[in-house]
Structure formats: C-alpha cells, structure tokens
Amino acid sequence: MNAAGKWKITARTPVGDLDWVLTIEKAADSFTGVLDMVESQVPLEEGKVDGDQLTWQSTLQKPRVLRFSGRATVDRDAISGEIVMGIYGTRPFSGSRVI
Numbered sequence: 001m002n003a004a005g006k007w008k009i010t011a012r013t014p015v016g017d018l019d020w021v022l023t024i025e026k027a028a029d030s031f032t033g034v035l036d037m038v039e040s041q042v043p044l045e046e047g048k049v050d051g052d053q054l055t056w057q058s059t060l061q062k063p064r065v066l067r068f069s070g071r072a073t074v075d076r077d078a079i080s081g082e083i084v085m086g087i088y089g090t091r092p093f094s095g096s097r098v099i
Helices: none
Strands: 005-013 016-027 030-036 041-050 053-060 066-075 078-084 090-097
Touching (some): 005 078, 016 041, 030 053
Antiparallel strands (some): 005 016, 066 078
C-alpha cells in the first residue's frame, strides 16, 4: 500500500461538508504530512502505517489550540476514515488521490 501523495477529502461536519487536502509523505512504517483545512495547515504527527491503515495526531493552532487524532483506510486511490476532534466530535471523511 502506497499512501504517499496528495488526497482531496470531504469531511462531514455539523455545518456541512468541508473540502480539505491531506498530504502524506511516507517513510517505511511511519509518515509525516499536512492536513490543509483551508484556514489552517496542520502538520501530521506520530503518523503510523499498519497495512492499509493510517493513524496520526495533530494540533490545530487557530482559531484555538485543539489536539486531535485521525485514522484512515487506503484502498488504491481511495481513502476514508475519521478525525476525532475531542469535544467537537468525530468528523468522518472520504476522498481520492489527486493525480
């Protein structure tokens, strides 16, 4: 499974669907990257790869500091998962690789 690259994802939120970009730079069984949430670019930290599963932690700095986690499943050029944002709930997402 090669998760490296740029992914256009749509997160489902209480205020409607939001289009974000997830960039993954893979290195063996770990990865780094960035979640571009339009108003904020959030680095992916502690990225781990287990088969077709990805997990990571992130810290949003604006508009307020919020630590959150993400998990995803990659199936060729499709990705789906959820972002767990503490008191703000869980945001399911899905998307595809940008070619």
